[in-house]
Amino acid sequence: MRNFDLSPLYRATVGFDQIADLMDRVLTNDVSRESYPPYNIEKIADDGWRISVAVAGFTEDELSVEVRENALVISAKKADEEERTYLHRGIATRAFERRFHLADHVRVTGASHEHGMLHIDLVREVPEALKPRRIEIAKSKDVERKAIEA
Structure with missing residues (x-):
């Protein structure tokens, strides 16, 4: 590299x-x-996204979704379970932490867990003070009249 x-x-x-x-x-x-784990990022609106993470084998209690310092942190830790003997183990349930750095004004609106997928919805909300605004241009006669009145 x-x-x-x-x-x-x-x-x-x-x-x-x-x-x-x-x-x-x-x-x-x-x-x-x-x-690990595999994930998708999809655009669902002009200012909206969904991150989908494959978390097969984890329950809602074993998953954690946090936002700290403009970063989305998704982590999971499998609860202690009884010892099992596997003939084949293809489903990885190892602990993980995945970070996504968020742009300014992007916030998490919700998270859901269904069918082994964790879905996290994000939206960009630009404050009114930062949005462009249109300024009316006064006609020269109006400006002169206001100056005379003042």
């Missing part, structure tokens, strides 16, 4: 730390480590 030095980016920019950190995380991420 190639190594990129992002230090010139840090020296030449101010306020872009999140972008540089994201690039650093992506470039240094070990792909083989991130294969």
